[in-house]
Amino acid sequence: MAPALCAICRTSRALIIRPKNHQKLCKSCFIAIFEAEIHHTITTTSLFSPGDRIAIGASGGKDSTVLASVLKTLNERYNYGLELVLLSIDEGIKGYRDDSLETVKRNAVQYDMPLKIVGYDELYGWTMDQVVEAIGKKGNCTYCGVFRRQALDRGAKMLGINHVVTGHNADDVAETILMNLLRGDLPRLARSTSIVTGDANSEVRRSKPLKYAYEKEIVLYAHHKKLDYFTTECLYSPEAFRGSARSLIKNLERVRPSAILDVVRSGEDMAKLVPEVVSGVSHCKSQKVSLSSADGEDEGAGGCGSVNGRNSGGEMADMEKKLRQDEEASSREVDISASIPLSANSQKHDRIGESKPPQKMGKKLVRQTLGTCKKCGYMSSQDICKACTLLEGLNRNRPKIEIEVDVEDEESSTLRRRMEGIALGAG
Amino acid sequence: MSGKEETVELLRNSLCKRCHEENATHSIRSEQVCHKCFSQYVTTKAVKRMETYRIRGSSAKPPRKLLLPLSFGPSSASLLHILDQHIQGQYDRMNRAAYELFVVHIDLYVDPVDRKDSSELLEKYKIRFPRHTYSSFGLEDALLLDGIEWKSLHIGQPNESDGKPTTERLQHLLGSILSATSRSDIASTLLTRLLVDVAKRNSCEGILFGDSTTRLAEKTLTETAKGRGFSLPWQVSDGDAPYGLGFNYPLRDLLKKEIVIFSSLATHTLAEIIIYQRTSSTVSASSKLTTIDDLMTQYFESVEENYPSIVANVVRTSSKLQPTSILDTTACGLCGLPVAEGTDGINGWGGDQNSDSRPEIKDGHYGVLCYGCSRSING
Ligand SMILES: [Zn+2]
Ligand SMILES: [Zn+2]
Ligand SMILES: [Zn+2]
Ligand SMILES: [Zn+2]
Numbered sequence: 187m188a189p190a191l192c193a194i195c196r197t198s199r200a201l202i203i204r205p206k207n208h209q210k211l212c213k214s215c216f217i218a219i220f221e222a223e224i225h226h227t228i229t230t231t232s233l234f235s236p237g238d239r240i241a242i243g244a245s246g247g248k249d250s251t252v253l254a255s256v257l258k259t260l261n262e263r264y265n266y267g268l269e270l271v272l273l274s275i276d277e278g279i280k281g282y283r284d285d286s287l288e289t290v291k292r293n294a295v296q297y298d299m300p301l302k303i304v305g306y307d308e309l310y311g312w313t314m315d316q317v318v319e320a321i322g323k324k325g326n327c328t329y330c331g332v333f334r335r336q337a338l339d340r341g342a343k344m345l346g347i348n349h350v351v352t353g354h355n356a357d358d359v360a361e362t363i364l365m366n367l368l369r370g371d372l373p374r375l376a377r378s379t380s381i382v383t384g385d386a387n388s389e390v391r392r393s394k395p396l397k398y399a400y401e402k403e404i405v406l407y408a409h410h411k412k413l414d415y416f417t418t419e420c421l422y423s424p425e426a427f428r429g430s431a432r433s434l435i436k437n438l439e440r441v442r443p444s445a446i447l448d449v450v451r452s453g454e455d456m457a458k459l460v461p462e463v464v465s466g467v468s469h470c471k472s473q474k475v476s477l478s479s480a481d482g483e484d485e486g487a488g489g490c491g492s493v494n495g496r497n498s499g500g501e502m503a504d505m506e507k508k509l510r511q512d513e514e515a516s517s518r519e520v521d522i523s524a525s526i527p528l529s530a531n532s533q534k535h536d537r538i539g540e541s542k543p544p545q546k547m548g549k550k551l552v553r554q555t556l557g558t559c560k561k562c563g564y565m566s567s568q569d570i571c572k573a574c575t576l577l578e579g580l581n582r583n584r585p586k587i588e589i590e591v592d593v594e595d596e597e598s599s600t601l602r603r604r605m606e607g608i609a610l611g612a613g
Numbered sequence: 614m615s616g617k618e619e620t621v622e623l624l625r626n627s628l629c630k631r632c633h634e635e636n637a638t639h640s641i642r643s644e645q646v647c648h649k650c651f652s653q654y655v656t657t658k659a660v661k662r663m664e665t666y667r668i669r670g671s672s673a674k675p676p677r678k679l680l681l682p683l684s685f686g687p688s689s690a691s692l693l694h695i696l697d698q699h700i701q702g703q704y705d706r707m708n709r710a711a712y713e714l715f716v717v718h719i720d721l722y723v724d725p726v727d728r729k730d731s732s733e734l735l736e737k738y739k740i741r742f743p744r745h746t747y748s749s750f751g752l753e754d755a756l757l758l759d760g761i762e763w764k765s766l767h768i769g770q771p772n773e774s775d776g777k778p779t780t781e782r783l784q785h786l787l788g789s790i791l792s793a794t795s796r797s798d799i800a801s802t803l804l805t806r807l808l809v810d811v812a813k814r815n816s817c818e819g820i821l822f823g824d825s826t827t828r829l830a831e832k833t834l835t836e837t838a839k840g841r842g843f844s845l846p847w848q849v850s851d852g853d854a855p856y857g858l859g860f861n862y863p864l865r866d867l868l869k870k871e872i873v874i875f876s877s878l879a880t881h882t883l884a885e886i887i888i889y890q891r892t893s894s895t896v897s898a899s900s901k902l903t904t905i906d907d908l909m910t911q912y913f914e915s916v917e918e919n920y921p922s923i924v925a926n927v928v929r930t931s932s933k934l935q936p937t938s939i940l941d942t943t944a945c946g947l948c949g950l951p952v953a954e955g956t957d958g959i960n961g962w963g964g965d966q967n968s969d970s971r972p973e974i975k976d977g978h979y980g981v982l983c984y985g986c987s988r989s990i991n992g
Contacts (some may be wrong), residue, residue: 370930398964437908438838442794444988445838447964451984452842459846459934502920509922
């Protein structure tokens with residue numbers, strides 16, 4: 187049998203079966219189409235404007251490395267006119283980031299891009315090692331998770347950049363959609379599907395140019411382009427809902443390769459069906475811009491270090507318990523008739539009471555309003571954002587020996603000073 | 614606590630937590646109850662969902678006619694059993710009923726042996742619940758429906774038929790679809806369209822589906838995974854379907870396992886006329902025959918075991934989605950659901966990025982198909 191020819195150029199030998207649709211392609215056609223699709227995503231969503239300074243959230247992993255490589259290629263090929271900067275976060279866990287940060291440093295040279303590594307100590311006045319020392323191993327996951335969520339945005343602000351791109355791919359987005367369905371979180375479901383979070387009013391916008399790219403194709407691209415990336419072994423298993431959604435996505439892909447894309451499409455369509463009271467998003471406005479993920483765990487796909495670890499299953503068990511309590515509470519309200527024998531019960535209904543029992547609404551349908559943190563100015567649904575709240579606690583308990591100056595003021599003023607410095611230095 | 618008190622405590626533990634009379638033999642979530650109380654719990658939950666069909670006022674209005682699709686599975690059989698009693702109760706008290714049932718069985722298999730078995734089984738239902746009218750159809754009858762773009766399925770219009778029996782044409786149609794998921798997706802779409810058509814022809818004002826909470830949760834994720842997220846408001850919520858009649862799910866507050874237990878309670882003597890499906894936990898994810906529906910059934914079977922409230926919460930969540938306004942929509946040529954302007958087909962949206970990666974379109978224009986139907990037909 188003659189070797190199969192590439193379905194696109196029909197001249198070279200097909201070497202790759204595209205994970206997305208099982209098309210048989212040659213290597214160069216695969217690379218070309220992979221890049222063309224990301225270009226398509228960028229242009230149809232008007233993601234960038236000429237002259238934009240863009241920070242690429244770089245972890246040294248495959249997604250962000252591919253993102254950096256593709257953006258550099260497209261920026262040159264199509265004259266986007268972008269100034270691309272690599273931005274990496276150092277949580278300050280001894281040894282943990284060494285290899286990945288080395289990778290990012292090499293990428294900076296390979297792609298000829300400036301690299302900024304910001305440490306938790308610089309951003310928050312605390313490294314994760316110091317946090318662990320102060321509060322013990324238990325519970326530090328919360329800190330790392332919350333700090334991490336803001337770190338890229340804060341880091342970008344330090345650089346005077348208002349647009350961060352991350353390597354979230356189609357698998358991540360699909361996983362987040364299923365996860366939010368499983369945990370009944372419509373507001374996050376509505377937000378997680380848009381390619382850009384944050385709008386013109388927010389200081390830092392976030393976007394995911396690889397939103398429609400399959401993880402498997404990202405790996406293939408990295409392999410065939412011989413990209414230099416660091417294979418991160420995640421230290422922590424994902425929390426139960428995400429883990430559950432992740433394995434569903436993997437199985438779905440096996441049964442029907444288009445399923446990942448189809449879930450993303452469903453998510454986009456469903457976002458339009460989420461009642462406005464729930465999402466806080468007006469459908470009149472442009473669809474692709476929605477609220478920021480400021481305090482959202484929807485960025486959880488960040489992988490290592492996001493440390494949502496806990497004991498697997500605990501999250502589901504916790505939610506089950508809470509839901510049962512709610513059920514019991516509401517059944518006490520409405521279900522008085524449940525103990526009356528059935529015939530008498532329905533008879534009663536037949537004769538009296540035309541009005542239905544009031545729908546149990548409102549409790550879950552709280553409108554989420556996003557403002558900014560009074561302390562740091564970061565987007566937050568509370569007066570004081572989670573990071574600042576945690577910092578306050580940390581700083582209050584900071585051993586006196588370590589800080590000679592006024593404990594209360596030290597941290598917040600450094601932070602403020604730094605922010606001001608950034609704002610000035612940004613220009 | 615003295616030894617005597619302990620014994621009393623133990624005894625009390627094995628008594629039904631609701632009536633405190635019978636021995637506890639079943640559990641409702643975490644509550645241990647006797648079979649009577651369990652049965653009553655299930656019945657009450659279902660009847661509560663029939664509130665709209667209680668007797669109103671004293672004027673003798675003709676009963677409203679509702680279609681009940683009977684698959685012979687535990688859910689639809691239990692629903693029939695419960696509603697039969699409900700109607701009996703209305704007669705006993707008022708000498709009339711607020712609604713009547715039109716029970717319809719649709720054969721999915723064309724094999725003559727299967728057909729014979731199922732018509733025999735339906736006879737048993739008629740004897741068991743004689744009050745209602747019954748009818749049965751074959752899925753191939755869907756091929757005679759108007760309002761479906763048959764060309765999109767690459768088969769001729771019903772009237773252009775080449776004289777072949779419809780069963781053969783159905784086999785040909787489903788056999789030509791290579792993916793198991795697409796095949797079952799199209800078959801279930803045809804089933805729904807046929808039910809709607811039968812309901813309308815027989816002037817039913819609604820359809821009562823036997824879906825449990827668990828089934829609706831499966832459906833939420835299955836439809837999402839098949840690119841049919843847009844259709845969820847019409848697939849999991851009680852209310853008017855875009856087909857011009859109501860869809861209702863009276864068993865929506867019950868878990869699948871609760872219904873299975875209910876259906877097998879000896880006092881109901883239902884078990885002998887129910888076909889219990891093989892358990893899905895044997896389904897392997899790598900098999901070519903595995904469908905997305907199978908995956909979700911398997912998944913929620915395990916979630917239901919330990920986290921029943923999470924299952925219910927999924928349904929509560931997807932039921933909050935609001936249907937889009939039907940203005941500016943066109944009915945999908947296959948499933949018939951409203952498709953918003955410019956959102957039809959699998960091409961031309963953000964996730965469809967390159968015409969080079971599209972499979973070639975086999976021939977001309979098929980009219981409007983929704984994303985999900987288009988995916989099942991085209992790839
Ligand atoms: Zn080629
Ligand atoms: Zn803050
Ligand atoms: Zn009892
Ligand atoms: Zn359709």
